[in-house]
Amino acid sequence: MFRQTAIALTLTLLGSAQVHAINAKYAEQLERSGCTQVTEAQGCDIHKTKAENAKAGFGAAAPAADSGLNMSYAQKLERSGCTQVSELSGCDINKTQAENAAAGFGAAPAAASTSPYAGNWVATFPETGATVANIRIDDQDQVWVNDKQVSARKSDGALVFKEGMVTYTIQGDRRLKGEDGWVDNDAGTKGPIAAK
Incomplete structure (x- = not known):
């Protein structure tokens, strides 16, 4: 009986040890760089600063001096007139709202007819x-x-x-x-x- 209890306790401790897989140094690198484990796998460099990674398209938006080429996802949604749902249906967040409206997404431009048949x-x-x-x-x-x-x-x-x-x-x-x-x-x- 003691042996079974000892084995169960050992297995429990081994199972809970994996919960703390990220060490403190790695967590600090993620915080400093603005990366996540997912974005790091996509190319975000944990050895760079948040600003450097933002310029590469990861994390927060790039500074305004970059002419908006590295806009955040939310900014691209706003500019394009897309939503997360319409993007999945083909709305292109890299196009303007007028271009997406002409393709049938979002509100049509003001000069366009309100009827699709007109x-x-x-x-x-x-x-x-x-x-x-x-x-x-x-x-x-x-x-x-x-x-x-x-x-x-x-x-x-x-x-x-x-x-x-x-x-x-x-x-x-x-x-x-x-x-x-x-x-x-x-x-x-x-x-x-x-x-x-």
Whole structure:
């Protein structure tokens, strides 16, 4: 019984000894350099100062004299209009807010329309490129097909409208390519719609 207790006590002590794996000197180097164990593995040098590592892109932002090339992550998010979630979806923190808005992330620039459908569109035959219809959509999603106003409805992120036997669909998410199109239910033909 004494032997089992001694073995259990030894194993317990060995298991708890690993909790204090970082020694005091190493912890001081991390503090002085502005590095963490993770950033050190990524190239942060624990033998340099916080300022030197900041210039290399680790830790706090670089001084203003560097023209913002080494901005902190939070500053890049602010400048780009991205969030951590939208960055995972493709928003580029190294681009401006206007560039990301044009790519469909964040708020659109002030001069841009509030509707993703607004603008002039042309429906064409895929084989010949001949025009099927000229489409105009305003900021309130009112639609004109060949200068005739038609009613429109939103369905699953797309604006859908009909003129005669032809049904037109324009996607609201401009990142989706090749999904704007028309279908003539009478003739059984279909084709693309492109922005002018």
